[in-house]
Amino acid sequence: MQRFRGPGRKPNVIAVRTAPRDRRRAIVSFGGIVMPAAIGRAGTSAFKREGDGATPIAAMPLLYGFVRGERVRLSPTALPIRRIRKNMLWCDQPDHPSYNRLVKAPFRPSHEEMIRADGLYDICLVLDWNTTARRRHRGSAIFFHLIKPGYQPTAGCIAVSLRDMQRLIRFMRKGTAVQVIG
Numbered sequence: 001m002q003r004f005r006g007p008g009r010k011p012n013v014i015a016v017r018t019a020p021r022d023r024r025r026a027i028v029s030f031g032g033i034v035m036p037a038a039i040g041r042a043g044t045s046a047f048k049r050e051g052d053g054a055t056p057i058a059a060m061p062l063l064y065g066f067v068r069g070e071r072v073r074l075s076p077t078a079l080p081i082r083r084i085r086k087n088m089l090w091c092d093q094p095d096h097p098s099y100n101r102l103v104k105a106p107f108r109p110s111h112e113e114m115i116r117a118d119g120l121y122d123i124c125l126v127l128d129w130n131t132t133a134r135r136r137h138r139g140s141a142i143f144f145h146l147i148k149p150g151y152q153p154t155a156g157c158i159a160v161s162l163r164d165m166q167r168l169i170r171f172m173r174k175g176t177a178v179q180v181i182g
Helices: 162-169
Strands: 013-018 025-030 033-038 059-067 081-083 088-091 102-104 111-113 123-127 143-146 158-160 177-181
Touching: 025 158, 025 162, 033 162, 123 162, 158 162
Parallel strands: 013 177, 059 081, 143 158
Antiparallel strands: 013 025, 025 033, 033 158, 059 123, 059 177, 088 102, 088 111, 123 143
């Protein structure tokens, strides 16, 4: 993986490396910015499966994001951002045709609510893991979102503090790669 900056160019890769002492934590670096992060409770995996709690080892382009506009003021960004609505859900049932897609309530199959009381998805960026080319049971809802207190591990996502997300998002655009290195 190579990061580069040319005249007027912004870095195009966000590197996520497993922390040396805890496989459920990571170090995120992007254009000279370095910050702590949480990753999956099972660490990283090159063989991601639905529900395994691992963060996939892969280069995942950013697609778009969501924001809870009534709770968070977002820094300016070139990344396409949608405001989260109460009826927004994310399907995580592998045998459903909407697997790993945004769906609307009411929706009976297994799903995640995009509006969360804990604020984790107040800023939630969708990574292209099993999204544009889906395969059943390969994992769903791999997001770059906000952290739980104490940097508790995620279910497979990458999570940073609100302050760090605000610092990073200014440089993000559709296609910026998030490279997870095991």
